[in-house]
Amino acid sequence: MSGKITCYLDCVSPYSYFALIYLERNREALRSHNVEIDIVPVFLGGINVGSGNKPPWTLPAKADYSKFDSARAKKYFAVQAVKTPSFFPILSLLPQRSLIYVKATHPDHFIATFRDYFLEMWENGIDLSKPELLAKVLSKRFKEGEVRQVLEAANSPEWKQNLNANTEEALKRGAFGCPWYWVRNSKGEEEPFFGSDRFHYMWEYLGLPWRDIELAPAAKAKI
Template identity: 40%
Template sequence: MGGRIDCYVDIASFYSYIIFLDLLRNRDLLKAHSITVEFHPFLLGAVNAGSGNKPPWTLPAKATYGLHDAKRTIARFPNLPIQFPADLMSVALTVLPLRALHFIKRTYPDPEVFITTLHYFFHAFWAPPNVNLTRAENVKMVLEQVPAGFKGAGDAGEEKLFSKDEVEAILKGAGSQEMKDLLKGTTQKALDQGAFGAPWLWVTNEGGKSEPFFGSDRFHFVYQFLGLPFQNVALLPPANQSKL
């Protein structure tokens, strides 16, 4: 048994944050089944434009339903502080932090540095007071604040992941043509796979066959495709019904 899950995410995508947390808390179990998980920062706005898709909140019916769906999804993580930005459209173009993540992923040998930074960017964007990551000064501030080994809300951490010199190097690297091309190439790769939104999963099973999956709640299909044992949804009898 084995395989891999390539997960394409954007910081400005709420459901990217959810799938990141889900995969993170199941990472050890997946590893025990010889499943490799890799996260790929990509630009959701470019995916929407390239696929002809539109953000769900631009359609009134989807926007109304989305409020219900978001509330139900957040309930799966009861201790997760979530507050949608007041004007999501104006802060959704997270190009600089996505390039910074690619630089960190390519530069630091320890993959946990990249995972921790991605986690903290998600937290900064979606937890109140919702840091605007379209601004370079805010990206710098967040990078300077990343706690080493960040585990989630409430983990301030005295030791910081990056020194001030490292933050400067990350920001400089994020502005390089190499990182611009890398983000663009990653986004195009997802589009070539058929991506039209986020999160986008490209899953490969032990036989080498790959299939796409979309959304943060398709794990029953993903696990089935990978041949993993999992507990499916099952309707139970009323609690007061006697057993036969």
């Protein structure tokens, strides 16, 4: 078996957080099947505009439902501390550009840095759109000079364009939100997937062995 999962994420999306957690938990199992994971930072705001989609909180019915769905997802993915920050939503351009730069120049720190961003925003309520706060988060893994380089790159034309290119790539692949996946199986076939609760469909498409959800019968009463 072989294949590739290209996953488009934005730190402004809690469901992107859940997706990254789940993929990382299964990275070794996927590697054993020769399935590669490529995490790609994108700008969700640009995807919404480009696809004509609207964020859930702009539609009252979706906003009301999301509190139930979010609570269920937190429990399932074992991230009980996740909460919506008071400043939500942020303009995620700066952190997303910085992640692209980190991926290109410090690949060994890329996933850990992305997880730091999610953790600090969704569990600790840190506004990553503010350069000084983003710098503090980056300082957990990078030296002072490196942090300065990351922030400078995130404000440069080159890395602004790189984020635009990633976002356009996702849109060309049909994206209307995050997390968005483009999956290639061992036959060379490719299909899109969306959300943090469609992994069983993905495993099936990739031809991987997996266990379906099983409903256990009620225990018999003892006589």
